[in-house]
Amino acid sequence: MINALHLTDPHLFADRSGELRGTATHASLSAVLDHYRNGDWRADIALVTGDLIHDDSAAAYDHFKDLLATLGIPVYCLPGNHDVRRLMQQALAEPPFHYCASLRSGDWLIVNIDSCITGQAGGHVSAAELERLDQEIDGTDAAHVMVCLHHPPVPMQSRWLDSVGLENGAELLQRLGVSGKVRVVVFGHVHQPYDAEHDGVRIIGTPSTCRQFKQRSTLFAVDDNPPAYRRLRLLADGGLDNELVWLTD
Numbered sequence: 001m002i003n004a005l006h007l008t009d010p011h012l013f014a015d016r017s018g019e020l021r022g023t024a025t026h027a028s029l030s031a032v033l034d035h036y037r038n039g040d041w042r043a044d045i046a047l048v049t050g051d052l053i054h055d056d057s058a059a060a061y062d063h064f065k066d067l068l069a070t071l072g073i074p075v076y077c078l079p080g081n082h083d084v085r086r087l088m089q090q091a092l093a094e095p096p097f098h099y100c101a102s103l104r105s106g107d108w109l110i111v112n113i114d115s116c117i118t119g120q121a122g123g124h125v126s127a128a129e130l131e132r133l134d135q136e137i138d139g140t141d142a143a144h145v146m147v148c149l150h151h152p153p154v155p156m157q158s159r160w161l162d163s164v165g166l167e168n169g170a171e172l173l174q175r176l177g178v179s180g181k182v183r184v185v186v187f188g189h190v191h192q193p194y195d196a197e198h199d200g201v202r203i204i205g206t207p208s209t210c211r212q213f214k215q216r217s218t219l220f221a222v223d224d225n226p227p228a229y230r231r232l233r234l235l236a237d238g239g240l241d242n243e244l245v246w247l248t249d
């Protein structure tokens with residue numbers, strides 16, 4: 001069994017007072033981490049599915065590291081469309097941070113993949129990344145696999161958001177289905193909750209640690225939902241317990 005704290009899209013700035021659509025993102029991520037710490041649920045690892053920063057700065061990654069290091073657990077990160085791969089890899093080169101790394105624990109393999117296209121908001125899982133994914137899944141003796149990425153592998157029923165979604169989501173899900181080992185896919189990017197099952201694979205999106213987007217919206221729009229995070233519990237039998245936690249107060 002593994003407990004994973006899922007955080008996504010913190011959109012930090014070099015300036016700690018920087019705001020995304022009216023939400024100060026550093027304070028917002030701090031509040032999320034405080035909420036986690038003040039609860040009685042404990043994670044073995046943290047998973048952060050992209051858009052760590054918003055202003056292309058190394059200083060924003062330093063703030064991310066300062067905040068996340070206080071958790072005292074390994075932090076597995078993958079890039080989003082707002083990340084700068086070179087800066088992000090440099091920043092996350094040493095434990096407790098891990099960049100696009102895989103993790104084997106108990107009966108589970110967790111694979112973090114890069115779904116970004118440089119300079120574009122939408123995503124595509126490259127042939128090389130699909131190949132790596134296949135190799136990792138084929139080569140593991142773990143009974144169950146969770147795959148994490150930034151972009152949603154399914155449409156969100158939101159016209160603007162689906163125009164910047166994952167170009168080859170259907171191909172990705174088809175390849176994941178072939179293995180018979182993939183139980184869960186987790187993503188960020190959409191700044192809203194998602195939880196559904198597709199062909200036996202649980203697909204889960206978590207809202208941002210800062211500003212949320214309006215669900216099923218035709219045009220870009222933010223909503224008033226608070227920051228959020230998700231508690232994931234990967235069970236020995238391949239099942240999943242999860243709880244979406246909103247910072248309502």
Ligand SMILES: [Fe+2]
Pocket residue numbers: 009011050051080189190191
């Ligand atoms: Fe984002």
